[in-house]
Amino acid sequence: MTIDTQILGALRANTNGVSGMELAQKLGISRAAIWARIQELRALGYEIDAGPHIGYRLVGVPDALHAEDLLARLGATNVIGRDIHVFEATTSTNDVVEKLARDNVREGVVVFAESQTKGRGRLGRAWVSPPRKGLWFSILLRPPIRPSAATRMTIATATALVRAISAHAGVTPEIKWPNDILIGGKKVAGVLTELSAELDKVKYIILGIGINVNHTTAEFPAELRKMATSIRAATGRRQDRGDLAVRILRELDHDYARICNGQFEAVADEWSERCTTLGRRVTIQMGDRLIEGAAESLDRDGALLLRTEHGHLEQIIGGDVTIKK
Amino acid sequence: MTIDTQILGALRANTNGVSGMELAQKLGISRAAIWARIQELRALGYEIDAGPHIGYRLVGVPDALHAEDLLARLGATNVIGRDIHVFEATTSTNDVVEKLARDNVREGVVVFAESQTKGRGRLGRAWVSPPRKGLWFSILLRPPIRPSAATRMTIATATALVRAISAHAGVTPEIKWPNDILIGGKKVAGVLTELSAELDKVKYIILGIGINVNHTTAEFPAELRKMATSIRAATGRRQDRGDLAVRILRELDHDYARICNGQFEAVADEWSERCTTLGRRVTIQMGDRLIEGAAESLDRDGALLLRTEHGHLEQIIGGDVTIKK
Numbered sequence: 001m002t003i004d005t006q007i008l009g010a011l012r013a014n015t016n017g018v019s020g021m022e023l024a025q026k027l028g029i030s031r032a033a034i035w036a037r038i039q040e041l042r043a044l045g046y047e048i049d050a051g052p053h054i055g056y057r058l059v060g061v062p063d064a065l066h067a068e069d070l071l072a073r074l075g076a077t078n079v080i081g082r083d084i085h086v087f088e089a090t091t092s093t094n095d096v097v098e099k100l101a102r103d104n105v106r107e108g109v110v111v112f113a114e115s116q117t118k119g120r121g122r123l124g125r126a127w128v129s130p131p132r133k134g135l136w137f138s139i140l141l142r143p144p145i146r147p148s149a150a151t152r153m154t155i156a157t158a159t160a161l162v163r164a165i166s167a168h169a170g171v172t173p174e175i176k177w178p179n180d181i182l183i184g185g186k187k188v189a190g191v192l193t194e195l196s197a198e199l200d201k202v203k204y205i206i207l208g209i210g211i212n213v214n215h216t217t218a219e220f221p222a223e224l225r226k227m228a229t230s231i232r233a234a235t236g237r238r239q240d241r242g243d244l245a246v247r248i249l250r251e252l253d254h255d256y257a258r259i260c261n262g263q264f265e266a267v268a269d270e271w272s273e274r275c276t277t278l279g280r281r282v283t284i285q286m287g288d289r290l291i292e293g294a295a296e297s298l299d300r301d302g303a304l305l306l307r308t309e310h311g312h313l314e315q316i317i318g319g320d321v322t323i324k325k
Numbered sequence: 326m327t328i329d330t331q332i333l334g335a336l337r338a339n340t341n342g343v344s345g346m347e348l349a350q351k352l353g354i355s356r357a358a359i360w361a362r363i364q365e366l367r368a369l370g371y372e373i374d375a376g377p378h379i380g381y382r383l384v385g386v387p388d389a390l391h392a393e394d395l396l397a398r399l400g401a402t403n404v405i406g407r408d409i410h411v412f413e414a415t416t417s418t419n420d421v422v423e424k425l426a427r428d429n430v431r432e433g434v435v436v437f438a439e440s441q442t443k444g445r446g447r448l449g450r451a452w453v454s455p456p457r458k459g460l461w462f463s464i465l466l467r468p469p470i471r472p473s474a475a476t477r478m479t480i481a482t483a484t485a486l487v488r489a490i491s492a493h494a495g496v497t498p499e500i501k502w503p504n505d506i507l508i509g510g511k512k513v514a515g516v517l518t519e520l521s522a523e524l525d526k527v528k529y530i531i532l533g534i535g536i537n538v539n540h541t542t543a544e545f546p547a548e549l550r551k552m553a554t555s556i557r558a559a560t561g562r563r564q565d566r567g568d569l570a571v572r573i574l575r576e577l578d579h580d581y582a583r584i585c586n587g588q589f590e591a592v593a594d595e596w597s598e599r600c601t602t603l604g605r606r607v608t609i610q611m612g613d614r615l616i617e618g619a620a621e622s623l624d625r626d627g628a629l630l631l632r633t634e635h636g637h638l639e640q641i642i643g644g645d646v647t648i649k650k
Contacts, residue, residue: 195472199503199520200642317473
């Protein structure tokens, strides 16, 4: 843990203030060095009161993601968030993580960007990622699974997102198979799963996650307003993005452990409860092919099992789902 | 087509010789320029006779792969071999092609290396690739298939390799599922299929192919002699590697077209005839898991269907197969 991570951790743990001497002893550095770091944190937008009786006290945090602060708030996890990077802007966080993956960086690293110039959705579609309005991030994982089981990771990510958003914002999103998170029928978050593999072994998976957090309705491009929303637009309350980010990483870490420990069934059960696609008649566009049927359940690899009009069960890996009225 | 590709093409097409004037007219350059290119080709090891009556005549080719010459001999194909690169040495030709893939190079490019310092087999195993003893090359493809159908590409590659080696060397290899080509029970070639994908769409596939061509038995490391062979060791005849390479690319181009045109069944039928794994009792090691059963057939994605002792059919994507006596 870096000095900043420890100082921010201590300030957050002691809401009534913590003395410079106490911080200095705990961190094994001088009081002057503590003071210098406090100045740096203030420059980053942290509002820190100081006084002879209260010591240092955190009274306000900037609307900006800060890697040291996220690490301090996250605490210990199994895998996800061992290391966190925050970029002010990048092309796509998936691209950054892919470079790390190819440099053999170990799994669990998380890369956030305050904005993306080329944010991607599925099938090469654009994902609009304006500065500080959302959480745009990617996670490197190296699960011991076959490529065909990679859909499990998308399923686990969706359940973790629903739990985190629900706990954070008090509104429970629904899931549209395979990768959309909706509030009131409008898209609030999406997951892009990319993988590199041999035929029988995943080398790495990159989970790309985009969450619309603090957009007002007016801030969405006109053509997206009917289908997209943000947590703020849905709840009427501005959200602390750092707090939400930390909750998501913790929930993801929990579900990733479940996947790796062979507990996919439990994840799938939870997913099924939240999924509005199951039990509905749907049409699915897969490339040139259009399939219609009843969405019955997930199989053990996370694929959708569709009962077609001819009565047989088709395993669907991906595609664009439209729910029939 | 480059000048060298055209000159070598004309020399190969006119085994009795072709005049400098004829070449100059055909290529639209001066006779002096033709003469300069002939000197360059001689420096590369091409033996080219010249005389007032015969003109230029190709009497010997070097035991070296030359991109221009391979392009000249290959002629027109649908996809594979549109562009060819030859490296004297590289880490792994799959690594080179992966860089090209990420630079959005279009499919069909082929990269050969005369030797690889870090040649790879499946599951991160080493592939020994000594200078000029074999064909070590990789091909970039962008087939419109789901990740789970990537095994089809390995199946197609194996059938193409068997046809090419059989036509070239007069000895018909057998196939051991999923990626080994054997002569007399010893490994003569292997295929490493790597892919980059979204959940429902392959972004690119890299076919890495290694063929032991001109090793003598003594040239194999002692620990490999029992399980590995070369075409030369198996036939007693030194092979023209360029000729074999061109045949393979042509056969692969044919089978790739079959895969893309929905004719996988025909490829699978041909594969099944050559495969010594089908119809046998086998044990398959998949990571920690050991499965035993009868190898029955391929499914439509190219996976092996194994009838286990409990009587049900398991779909096997990869693993190490041992055939039971």
